[in-house]
Amino acid sequence: MRRRRLRSRARLIAQWLALVATLLALSGAVLGIAFAGSPESLPEGTSIAGVDVSGMTPGDARAMLEWRAEELDNVPVTFTARGKTWDVKPASLYVETDWAAAVESARHKGEGFGPVRGLRRLGVRVFGTDIVPRTHVADEALIYTIRRFARSVDRPRREPSLRLRGLEPEIVPGREGRVLDRDAAVPLVVRSLARFERRPVVLPVRIDTPKVTEEALVQPQARVQTIVSAPVLIAYGRGGWRLPRWRLAQMIELPKAGSTAVRIAGPAATKFFAAIQKSVDRPAEDATFEILTGNRVRVVPAKSGSVLDGVTTARSILSAALRSSNRVARVEVKSEAPEVTTREAKGMGVTGLVGAYETTYGGEPNRL
Numbered sequence: 001m002r003r004r005r006l007r008s009r010a011r012l013i014a015q016w017l018a019l020v021a022t023l024l025a026l027s028g029a030v031l032g033i034a035f036a037g038s039p040e041s042l043p044e045g046t047s048i049a050g051v052d053v054s055g056m057t058p059g060d061a062r063a064m065l066e067w068r069a070e071e072l073d074n075v076p077v078t079f080t081a082r083g084k085t086w087d088v089k090p091a092s093l094y095v096e097t098d099w100a101a102a103v104e105s106a107r108h109k110g111e112g113f114g115p116v117r118g119l120r121r122l123g124v125r126v127f128g129t130d131i132v133p134r135t136h137v138a139d140e141a142l143i144y145t146i147r148r149f150a151r152s153v154d155r156p157r158r159e160p161s162l163r164l165r166g167l168e169p170e171i172v173p174g175r176e177g178r179v180l181d182r183d184a185a186v187p188l189v190v191r192s193l194a195r196f197e198r199r200p201v202v203l204p205v206r207i208d209t210p211k212v213t214e215e216a217l218v219q220p221q222a223r224v225q226t227i228v229s230a231p232v233l234i235a236y237g238r239g240g241w242r243l244p245r246w247r248l249a250q251m252i253e254l255p256k257a258g259s260t261a262v263r264i265a266g267p268a269a270t271k272f273f274a275a276i277q278k279s280v281d282r283p284a285e286d287a288t289f290e291i292l293t294g295n296r297v298r299v300v301p302a303k304s305g306s307v308l309d310g311v312t313t314a315r316s317i318l319s320a321a322l323r324s325s326n327r328v329a330r331v332e333v334k335s336e337a338p339e340v341t342t343r344e345a346k347g348m349g350v351t352g353l354v355g356a357y358e359t360t361y362g363g364e365p366n367r368l
Contacts, residue, residue: 046106048099048131049195058103065099068196077192081153081180081203088145090193094138097194102133135194145189149203150180157208160217162224162254167245169224169254171217177208211258220260227252227262227321234317236280236331247272248321264314264321273310280308280331284338287345299345305336 042061044054051068053061073095076087106129157177162169181204192201228249234241243251250268255261284305289297312332320329 042103042106043129046129046131048102048106049097049133050130051196053103053106058107061106062099062103065097065103069097069099069194072196072198075198077198078200079149079189079192079203080200081149081205082178084152085200086145086149088189088193093141093145093189093193095190095193096136098134098136102131106131132191133194135190137190137193142186142189146180146182146185149185150182153178153180153203153205155179157210159210159212159256159258160214161256162217162221164224164228164249164252164254167228167249169221169228171214171221173214174210174212176210178205179208180204181206212255212260216260217255220255220262223262223322224252224254226324227318229324230327232317232320233328234276234313234331235328236276240331241276243272243317251317262318264318269314273308273313276313276331277308280306280333282306284336286338286340287342288340289345289350297350299342299350301342302338302340302345304338306333307336308332309334 041055041057042053046052046054048061048065051065053064056064069090073091074089076089079086079088155177156179158175160174161172163172164170184204188201188204228245231245232243232248234243247268251264251266251272253261253263253265253269282305285303287302288300290300291297309332312334313329316329316332320327
């Protein structure tokens with residue numbers, strides 16, 4: 001008995017659902033037929049580039065849009081940013097808009113068979129639609145225009161840095177910059193020139209913040225203070241060099257351009273290492289041949305050379321300068337191999353002198 005009542009209730013619910021679905025379908029069909037309109041006209045609520053083209057035929061809409069675009073081709077759009085203004089005419093960027101494709105896209109939103117077309121057009125009427133046409137501009141002219149905006153808008157950020165006032169390092173505060181957001185500005189300019197409105201357009205500008213904070217330079221500042229706190233001795237053989245505080249200050253490359261590194265580098269360091277090279281460098285000597293009595297030939301052995309290793313020596317000086325005591329650095333050298341080794345010379349097989357020629361005449365022009 002209970003099962004019978006449950007089956008009866010389920011059947012009743014199914015019937016009601018079917019009735020509701022039928023009524024909804026009929027209502028949709030009625031609405032679709034009511035709003036189907038003519039397939040030869042664009043749906044109500046349609047606009048292209050901000051211009052209402054509702055109820056117009058595709059041909060009329062295209063002709064009207066092309067006529068308006070031609071009328072405004074030499075009427076400038078005003079762009080603004082940070083209190084500055086620029087007037088740009090569509091003709092200066094050779095703007096070409098595909099109005100035919102835009103009209104076809106608008107027509108497509110309201111096409112279909114009978115009730116289907118009506119329902120689609122009803123949606124356009126209620127919610128509206130604005131077609132953004134495809135627009136082409138001359139790339140070089142667009143790039144020139146964007147750069148013209150940027151030259152007036154851009155103010156580069158300034159990273160905080162260190163400087164020496166005498167022998168005292170101090171932090172120079174940074175500064176925020178501003179830059180034209182080129183990625184956003186390019187499509188905005190193109191869209192604005194393609195539209196028929198002539199209201200001022202605000203260009204997108206973003207804040208360019210420094211990558212390094214002033215707090216990040218506190219530790220490098222302390223390192224520089226240690227470096228110039230006392231002289232550094234550079235040991236080499238039985239002698240060496242002494243770097244006074246003022247010379248160390250000249251040879252320091254201070255943090256800049258977003259860096260926090262402190263290095264031994266720059267023109268003063270290069271000049272100092274060039275002076276050291278005169279005492280340190282011993283060029284390599286290639287293997288040669290010596291003529292002995294009896295026209296015999298022997299190989300004069302090659303000799304390896306030694307040259308200053310500037311990079312490693314600079315690191316040694318920096319390491320010594322960062323110590324509060326035992327501020328002694330070492331000159332680092334690296335070996336230089338000869339171009340012609342003793343083995344290569346012996347491998348040539350030269351064992352004796354074949355012949356010789358000697359003349360008492362000096363060099364004279366055109367003498368053979």
